[in-house]
Structures are given as C-alpha cells and as structure tokens.
Amino acid sequence: MRLDHSQAWDRAIAGLQKFWGYSQFRPLQGEAVTSLLKHQDALVMLPTGSGKSVCFQLPALLQSGLTIVISPLIALMEDQVQALQAKKLPAGMIHSQLSSQKRRQTLRQIEQQQLRLLYLSPESLLSPPIWQRLGDPHLQIRCLIVDEAHCIEQWGSSFRPVYRRLGSIRDALLPKNSAAPITVAAYTATAKPTTQAAIQTVLRLHQPQVLSCSPYRNNLDLTVEVAWTPACRRQKLLAFIGRQAHSAGLVYTSSRRLCESLAAWFCQQHQPTVAYHAGLSAPERRRIEAQWLQGKLPFVICTSAFGMGIDKPDVRWIAHYHPPLSLSAYLQEIGRAGRDNLRSQTLLLTSEPTGWLDPQDRQMRQYFLKQLRGQQASAQRLVHRLPRQGHIDTITKAFPEADLALALLHQSGHLIWEDPFHFRILAAQGFNPPLIPTKLDITDYLYTRQCRWQFILQQFGFDQEAHHFRCGHCDRCRSRTSKSRSFH
Incomplete structure (x- = not known):
C-alpha cells in the first residue's frame, strides 16, 4: 500500500515515539523517513550527530519485509x-x-524472515552463502540502504572496488513480475557535489529525493596549529588537552602503531588513556567504548575506527594528531563533538608547508597518492587483456587485480554491470582512468587564510551560504578580530 505524504508523516511520528521516545524529528529526519515509507529513492546528507541512522531504521521497523544496510x-x-x-x-x-555460531544463527533468521534490519559489508552481501539466501523469491526485501555512501567515490575505484557493483543489486534481487518495489537510499554526513553525482549514478537511484543540510556547526570552534617538530606536536597536544579540564574528547591518529605509541606517551605524562583501533578484539573495543561513555576515561587515542555510530552528546573536544587524508573525513570526525549544541573545541596539528623539520604529514599524503597512482597504472596495463564479458570470480582468478580494472572501466563509462557478478565491457579503446589529484583537498584547508567554515561550505557546494560568510569563532576569524582590535 502506497501512503500519501500526510499518512506517511503521521506514521513516522507515531513510530518515533514508540521506538525512540521522541515526539518530534530533528531537521530533515522526518522527510527522510517519509520518503522511504512512500517507496521513494533518496540521497540524504546530514551532519554527523544529526541522527541519520533513525532515518532508515524507523521505516524498516514500520514496514514488513527486510531492509539491508x-x-x-x-x-x-x-x-x-x-x-x-x-x-x-x-x-x-x-x-x-563474527563467530560461526552467530553467523549460522543470523542466516537462519534471514531464512525464517525474522529480521527487519540486516547489516552487511558490501563484500559480505555479495558472498555466496548470503547472496543465495537473499535471492530466495519468497524473501521480501523492502529496502537497500547504503550507509556512509561517500565510500562509493572514496573507495569504489581504489581500495574497495566492490562498491562500483552496488547499482545492479536492486534488479538482481527483485523477483520477476514483482509489484513490490525495492527502494534504494544513500546516507552520508559529507558529500561534495561531485560525490553526490557519483552516488546517484553508481546506485542507479530513481528520481531520488535529495535532502541536504548545511555542515556548519555554530558551536564548533575550528583551530589549526603548525607543529614544527614531532616533539612540538606532542607538547601542543598535551597543552591542548590540559586546557580541557578533564572533559570528554577524542584524539585521532593516522595509524595503529602511532595510536599505541602516543597512548603510552600520554600515560607517562600522567594523562591516563588507551589506544583504540580496528586491530583490537570486539570485546576490548566494547570495553573501551563503555569506559569512555561512562566518563571513566576522559579521552581515547584512536584511529578513524572510533566514533561512528556512538552517541555521546557531551564530547567537548576533538584533536587530530595528523591531518586526515580528506576534508570529508575531517568533517565527520570533528562532528562527534558538541552534539548537545554546547561550545566545543577542535584542534588539527600539521607540519609547516615544506615539511623540512617534520616530514610525516607530507610523506603520508604522498604515500597515499602514490598508492592510488600505482593501482591505476596496474589496472590500465590490464584493461586490454580482459575479455569483453564474464563473471567477476572467474576473471579475478585469472587476473588478481581485475576487480580494480573493472571498477575503473565502470567509472569511465566503458563497462556495465549486468548483475552484481557479470560485467560487459562496452569498449576498452580510448580508456583513460580518472586523474589522480596532485594534492589532497585537506591541504588547501590547512593553509587557507579565509574563515575555515566558509572554506568548508564552499567545498561542499553551499556557495550561497558561504557568500560573505564569517563564522567569528575559528582561528582565522579570531586572528582577524584580534588584529582589528590592535589598531583601535
């Protein structure tokens, strides 16, 4: 049964009260929920902390059938x-x-249609045991959700090419002659205009409702400081944390190894903390999260694995020991502070532009870009050796790097996925892989002289809001204000 907007909205409000105990939605949450209740594709871009998960969890609980996330x-x-x-x-x-016992239990729940929400990685979704069960014509699949959808552009043509195959899943799972649609929706906190276009194209969204909210947060103070040496970087971070009066915070680092060594150093400085990264066991990660959420640990030294999906409203500060590799990652990670709308601080430490005394930042960026260029070069050499059509498993057995070559062909419009496993190359002649940037977008942010929030707004397509914008509370605006005062 298709609902009109009024019916969908009333149902959404009732469900929000029932499952979450809230009487009203945050901005754009209600519109996102009703779009799925009306079986309309959607692209939803809401800042970190805006409650994106409710936007797809609630419709899944209010409808029959399975929602795949x-x-x-x-x-x-x-x-x-x-x-x-x-x-x-x-x-x-x-x-x-996941343990084999819990895996078997979840597979049984799928077969017996006991789940409303099933969370999978794209690789797990397309694995034979799961795909076989999802292909059961008696299983009603209501919705396909792609969470953190910016990964489609960020990783789809490099580290996780499986993302380029997601657009063919809807048709492959839809039973023949079925009148029940499968809705596809994408959710992310950060998507530049080019990323938005890539998401819509790859997922083959049908006239989606596009919902976006400005990334500007008036309670987040943005500060970037130059650290001339590794020792200076540690001391600046130590001084910053010392000013936070034991309030809750997170320190983001670039690697597991650095995470461990920095946590050990802070403990030596009588600042108790622990390292958190994806190399820890699931019980250990849960234990650290619980200690931090309960205030037993004021701060954690972590990689990007920490923070996604964790709701702690009173995080007062976020620090980056090194710049992340993208402006999107930076925006997502600082967004974990100040969810209670109270004033919160952020600090990003970077080397000076030449990196002569501390080359780590420059080396990390160069290493990342070198990896991308190497992958593309290997893929380009392979392209003309591939058959015009075939099965992904067969071709990757013959050519281990074929999945990346196929992803690049797909990105450039030279290939179509007929289903998630079978490809057809339209024409390999004239294939040129997309250009790898000579620098990362975070680099311009580090050394810009303009208001930092204005820079972010421009980068994410909010040009009208960015026009003549001054936040008044980033380091650039504060510096400009202090200089102005010094002349009076």
Whole structure:
C-alpha cells in the first residue's frame, strides 16, 4: 500500500515515539523517513550527530519485509545493531569477525524472515552463502540502504572496488513480475557535489529525493596549529588537552602503531588513556567504548575506527594528531563533538608547508597518492587483456587485480554491470582512468587564510551560504578580530 505524504508523516511520528521516545524529528529526519515509507529513492546528507541512522531504521521497523544496510566498518555495524538489539528490535549483522555460531544463527533468521534490519559489508552481501539466501523469491526485501555512501567515490575505484557493483543489486534481487518495489537510499554526513553525482549514478537511484543540510556547526570552534617538530606536536597536544579540564574528547591518529605509541606517551605524562583501533578484539573495543561513555576515561587515542555510530552528546573536544587524508573525513570526525549544541573545541596539528623539520604529514599524503597512482597504472596495463564479458570470480582468478580494472572501466563509462557478478565491457579503446589529484583537498584547508567554515561550505557546494560568510569563532576569524582590535 502506497501512503500519501500526510499518512506517511503521521506514521513516522507515531513510530518515533514508540521506538525512540521522541515526539518530534530533528531537521530533515522526518522527510527522510517519509520518503522511504512512500517507496521513494533518496540521497540524504546530514551532519554527523544529526541522527541519520533513525532515518532508515524507523521505516524498516514500520514496514514488513527486510531492509539491508550496507555499512563499511565492522565497528559501525556492531554499534548500531547492538543498540537496536538492546531495545529488543529485530536486527542482525554478518561480518568477517563474527563467530560461526552467530553467523549460522543470523542466516537462519534471514531464512525464517525474522529480521527487519540486516547489516552487511558490501563484500559480505555479495558472498555466496548470503547472496543465495537473499535471492530466495519468497524473501521480501523492502529496502537497500547504503550507509556512509561517500565510500562509493572514496573507495569504489581504489581500495574497495566492490562498491562500483552496488547499482545492479536492486534488479538482481527483485523477483520477476514483482509489484513490490525495492527502494534504494544513500546516507552520508559529507558529500561534495561531485560525490553526490557519483552516488546517484553508481546506485542507479530513481528520481531520488535529495535532502541536504548545511555542515556548519555554530558551536564548533575550528583551530589549526603548525607543529614544527614531532616533539612540538606532542607538547601542543598535551597543552591542548590540559586546557580541557578533564572533559570528554577524542584524539585521532593516522595509524595503529602511532595510536599505541602516543597512548603510552600520554600515560607517562600522567594523562591516563588507551589506544583504540580496528586491530583490537570486539570485546576490548566494547570495553573501551563503555569506559569512555561512562566518563571513566576522559579521552581515547584512536584511529578513524572510533566514533561512528556512538552517541555521546557531551564530547567537548576533538584533536587530530595528523591531518586526515580528506576534508570529508575531517568533517565527520570533528562532528562527534558538541552534539548537545554546547561550545566545543577542535584542534588539527600539521607540519609547516615544506615539511623540512617534520616530514610525516607530507610523506603520508604522498604515500597515499602514490598508492592510488600505482593501482591505476596496474589496472590500465590490464584493461586490454580482459575479455569483453564474464563473471567477476572467474576473471579475478585469472587476473588478481581485475576487480580494480573493472571498477575503473565502470567509472569511465566503458563497462556495465549486468548483475552484481557479470560485467560487459562496452569498449576498452580510448580508456583513460580518472586523474589522480596532485594534492589532497585537506591541504588547501590547512593553509587557507579565509574563515575555515566558509572554506568548508564552499567545498561542499553551499556557495550561497558561504557568500560573505564569517563564522567569528575559528582561528582565522579570531586572528582577524584580534588584529582589528590592535589598531583601535
């Protein structure tokens, strides 16, 4: 039964009260929920902390059938599924670190249609045991959700090419002559205009409702400081944390190794903390999260694995020991501060532009770009050796790097996925892979002289809001104000 807007909205409000105990939605949440209740594709871009998960969890609970949630990180899946299961809601997950017993239990739940929400990585979704069960014509699949959808552009043509195959899933799962549609929706906190276009194209969204909210947060103070040496970087971070009066915060680092060594150093400085990264066991990660959420640990030294899906409203500060590799990642990570709308601080430490005294930042960026260029070069050499059509498993056995070559062909419009496993190359002649940037977008942000929030607004397509914008509370605006005062 298709609902009109008024019916969908009333049903959504009633469900929000029933499952979450809230009487009203946050901005754009209600519109996102009703779009799925009306079986309309959607692209939803809401800042970190805006409650994106409710936008697809609530429709799944209000409708019959199964909603599949494609999620990129195990930690994120576990956080969301455990929160749902704590409410006794029918949600499950399958990932590579799940025990065989729990995997079999979830597979039985799928067969017996006991779940409303099933969380999977894209690789798990297309694995034979799961795909076979999802292909059962008696299984009603209501919706396909791609969470953290910016990964389609960020990883789809490099580290996780399986993302380029997601657009063919809807038709492959839809039973022949079925009148029941499968809705596809994408959710992310950050998507530049080019990323939005890539998401819509790859997922083959049908006239989607596009919902976006400005990334500007008036309670987040943005500060970037130059650290001339590694020792200076540690001391600046130590001084910053010392000013936070034991309030809750997170320190993001670029690697597991650095995470461990920095946590050890802070403990030596009588600042008790621990390292958190994807290399820890699931019980250990849960223990650290619980200690931090309960205030037993004021701050955690972590990689990007920490924070997704964790709802702690009173995080007062976020620090980056090194710049992340993208402006999108930076915006997502600082967005974990100040969810209670109270003033919160952010600090990003970077080397000076030449990197002569501390070359780590420059080396990390160069290494990342070098990896991308190497992958593309290998793929380009392989393109003309591939058959014009075939099965992904067969071709990757013959050519281990074929999945990336196929992803690049797909990105450039030279290939179509007839289903998630069978490809057809339209023409390899004239194939040129997309250009790898000579620098990352975070680099311009680090050294810009303009208002930092204005820079972010421009980068994410909010040009009208960015026009003559001054936040008044980033380091650039504060510097400009202090200089102005010094002349009076």
